[in-house]
Amino acid sequence: MGSNSLYGPVDPAPDAGYTDAPPRMGFFTDTSVCIGCKACEVACKTWNAVPDDGFNLLGQSYDNTGGLSADSWRHVAFIEQPSRGSQAFLGLPTGPSSAPAANVVASQQVVPTGTEPGIPPAVDALAAAATAGTEFVGAGPKFHGAGTGFHGAGPEFLGMPGTDLPGRTDPAPRSDFRWLMMSNVCKHCTHAGCLDVCPTGALFRTEFGTVVVQDDICNGCGYCISGCPYGVIDRREGDGRAWKCTLCYDRLGDGLEPACAKACPTESIQFGELDELRERARARVEKLHAEGVASAQLYGESEDDGVGGDGAFFLLLDEPEVYGLPPDPIVPTRDLPHMWKRAGWAALTMAAAAVVAFAGRRP
């Protein structure tokens, strides 16, 4: 076990015992070229035989699957927002934006997707608020552990949207607009909370550095759900086991790319060696900055963040909160080494339980 096995930069596959691991593989999702077609959602379900997520009009712009869940391993968020700098509707007889509060209320009326304890449909994207413009009042969403969400168990949605951009007085006409789209997915964290808390060994680190649930081992205890700082992993109703993106582990083993990346028409989803993707992503951000897209930023790319960097990272055109992503995700096992010093090596076989005890704590 290395010094950074639980926190900090590390190459996860060798750290997990693969002596001749291939390069770490991952996704770079470039939202600046996403057209919101949802081919990724369908290609993923087609390949992995994932069930549908229910037929519910959510009112969250064009998002009707609501978020990542046991039944949606890729999810495209749609954010309709006023945008400083754009002058899309300048000179037109517009009034104020559609009322975000009403849209949020509407989006809460959806039928649960059967994912409890999991992610209530509206939370992943916060797209509810995003259908009309998002300047969040308050501290933004918190995703630490399992808060009490709309249905009692999901992460908590603390940010309430304001009614409009700062400086625009209601009912000032809206003149600016943009429509953001982002295909979200499991981050395949360097330090994966879900994996670290899994008591059965159902979750494991693959030789590619990805994190996979093994459906032949999972017993549906659900600890992983609270272990995930992004609210990704989820239990399937009627099945009970936990499911999430495998980064198409079966395809990777045969040298194929994951189904979503293969289908993506505009190369918004890029698959490859993580080092190379990071390089490409940094170049892309530089190019966008040079073109005047100052808001372009990478998310999950840094090894120094609270999860040691994501195996699936993103180029965003706004702050992470706008997309429903936690701005500062932290793996729940960050403080574990400190605890272990006291507990001693003899407790090794108890580790899983310790993790669970920690992660189960309510904030």
Next chain:
Amino acid sequence: MGVKTWIEGWPVYRQLTGTDPLGRGAAAQSRKSKELTARTETADRVAKSVCPYCAVGCGQRIFVKDEKVVQIEGDPDSPVSRGRLCPKGSASLSLVNSERRQQKVLYRRPYGKDWEELDLPTAMEMIADRVLAARDATWQDADEHGTALNRTLGISSLGGATLDNEENYLIKKLFTAMGAIQIENQARI
């Protein structure tokens, strides 16, 4: 399976003796995970095809195993699509395999309240009967001045934009020879 193999297969043994002391990687990998293979790799054959939805004409590869289509994905060789598919193209596996697909000939008799099943050869004979009867009942040799018309206005057809060229060719050829001119498709719509 010998006892040794069994013990070595036990995750905790692998964890304690291997390179993965935290038991999160190689030691935790199940037999099923180890043996995973992409079903495209084990297909019996691959048909080179084209997406059936819009007119971009994206290349598809259709993977067949035991005479069942097991996967449809983009053909990276295609200079049109370079292996990519939209959500509809990506759903074409379920288009082909869905249990909702109709596989039986159904018949609704005049004033009938529901469908009845019919066997295919009988349906073909019945349709031929009706075509010939409608044609004879509405045949026009010529107009009132004796100018040739050679046609029936008693039969119509709509469709073709989703069909193959070869199919459209036979449809137009047969209907034209039959004297049926009211042949249309989505290109008018």
Next chain:
Amino acid sequence: MAEAHPVGFQWVVEAKNRGAKVIHVDPRFTRTSALAHTYLPVRAGADIAFLGGVVNYILSNEKDFREYVLAYTNASMLVSEDFLDTEDLDGLFSGYNPETNTYDQSSWMYAGQEHEGQSHGESHADRETASAQQHESHGPPVPADVPRDPTLKDPRCVYQILKRHYSRYTPEVVERLCGVPQAKFLEVCEAWTANSGRERTTALVYSVGWTQHSVGVQYIRTGAIIQLLLGNMGRPGGGVMALRGHASIQGSTDIPTLFNLLPGYLPMPHYKTHETFRQWVDDIRHPGQKGFWANAESYAVSLMKAYFGDAATAENDWGYGWMPRLTGDHGTYQQVLDMIDGKIKGYFLLGQNPAVGSAHGRAQRLGMANLDWLVVRDLYMIESATFWKNGPEIATGEMSPEECKTEVFFMPAASHAEKEGTFTQTQRMLQWREKAVDPPGDARSELWFFYHLGRIIRERLAGSTRTRDQALLNLTWDYGSGDEPDGEAVLKEINGYDLTTGKLLSTFNEMKPDGSTSGGCWIYTGVFADGVNQANRRKPGREQNYVAPEWGWAWPANRRTLYNRASADPEGNPWSERKKYVWWDADKGEWVGEDVPDFEKKKPPSYRPPEGASGVEAISGDDAFIMQGDGKGWLYVPGGLIDGPMPTHYEPAESMVRNPLYGQQANPTRKVYDRSDNPTNPSPPERHSEVFPYVFSTSRLTEHHTAGGMSRQLAYLSELQPEMFVEVSPELAAERGLEHTGWAHIVTARAAIEAKVLITDRLVPLRIEGRTVHQLWMPYHWGGEGLVTGDSANDLIGITLDPNVLIQESKVGTCDIRPGRRPTGHDLLRYVQDYRERAGLVPGHHTPIVTVEEPDDDGQ
């Protein structure tokens, strides 16, 4: 494009990443707009005003690519002294006949050729038979020798006429009509012109948003005028690209399942103008005309040989006497009205779902309910197969199974994976599909169904001596020995044979008028060049040049960009190194380049035809538009279009805006069906347009396909867009009290339908003629069958057609929208009837066609 053709959009994204500027003009902000540099909301139905404004900008600032325009367009040609413009006649061109609502086109012709112009009687027949559709492969006939003024100064030359015609289409007018602020409009003009010329080209991409209008053909014409003026035709990165929406909708036009065409855009015989074989052929080839249509007799005879084989002889005019004749409009909408009137007995639906997918859904369903029999061939159970028990008219009490006599056969169809054959995609490229598996159960291909239907019918008629049966009995109908016909054998018949040697033809130039060749679709000849199925070529794109000529096969002659002679200057040199595509290699003495040259390979740029030449010989070395009668790209159309030689802004058939430019409100030649079951919402100068105060448009979502038969049946697509909805702006929502995700219903004179409300900033009100105009938008995918169901947007739409091609105006109409669900049962009928009465759509009402004179107080 990102909405309905996402995979095609990868090329736009790639171009954007390489520095291309992307401009999107659309009534609503879509997924395409999201990635465009500039988005312009525009009023639905005002595109000619917008594009005409661009033409005006080009001409008044002399931004045209003059060398290209002079050499390759008809800019310099002189038009008849008799021609009068809409600018002179308040919205009509010279020659209008209010009796038939058509034009005598003789005054539109080039100077000295007035006698070649169509009379209004011919125009009437052409409208009824949508004859302009023949021009998909070639221009209408004009003589080759036309007086010209190369200085472009003569007031009668096309350039000057065009300039005058569009001079009133100023940025101010564009703003007033389209709602586009002048600054943004000028940004588009500047970008378009700056990006066109020797070094750069601009591509214009449109979809069905343009074709489904009462002036649809003229929309596209305006785009073509701009692209010709800027030198963007026949060049890489240029063109006018139609994004079509069905896998082989191009193929089903080339090898038409259309009433007015035979394969290869040959006209279906018309009982009067094509009484004899000679009349028919001469009408196509126009003796004395230049260009490849001069060989039309070879194409026509080869088709007859393909149809009738040895029975087609010179003595019997190749069996022409057996061919059925048109007498007028036999289009799909005429058919539906005839079904309602009980004139049609049987109907085949082949992968098409008119109960949801065609305009005026109620008329479609009532028509089907009045048949003797209906055959539905589809993959899934669709609304058109179940109208008799589940249709909306059952709920309103207008129909019940006990009273509906239509006998219905549902025949399950084979999917694309279960049959082999070719689709022709939107760039005219044929791609062969290999068969993966057998179809399940009773499912069969259309090839199987029609082959066996033909076989049974021919067996029944065997021995008949009736004249009417001879065409069937003489039909060549042999496609292999298996139960499933051999698709390749059919494609070979389409390609054509040299009947003396039995070899497959390699090009249509080998076709003969003497009966020694066959070929079922001359423009497809070459798909089996060298005996090889060229459509089945699959050399990976990355192993070829960017044109990828060895993937599939494109008609004609595997040419990927039409009129590519224009990619070189008149002397045959590339306009620029950057835009090099096809050019004259003087050393080799032939045209060379990336693509198959669209020109006689060995004809030098300096070639000039001898006096009195016709046909191919008459094509000059700089006649880049070889299928046009004068070899030129047409800025002005001297003949062949029903509604005018130049696109003119007319309001949609339903509009709440009085045409600000002309007394003539809407297209005066549009095809109308003036019947009580097809009412049209009133437009100015008629009264009561305020009853339907909003503009609506419909289109597709990425997640669904057409009438939903291939998408609402699939869980993975249905979950992505599970419910019928209507998009409204916050302003309209406030005005009408609509709630996000609440119900609303939309009303026209035809129907009221309900939908969930999406309030979105993506729709904006526009200021038109000083008033605020709200537009709302709906997808048209929903119906009553499938995993997800809902009301059909097409129920709202009436039947008014473009006169050139008889396509309905379904991209724009007027409506009302109200909060809450629509009434049900008989109340629904009463509800819509009340709207009709308030709108003055009462018995005896007729929508005025000609509105040039100001109406009296009654609006009549």
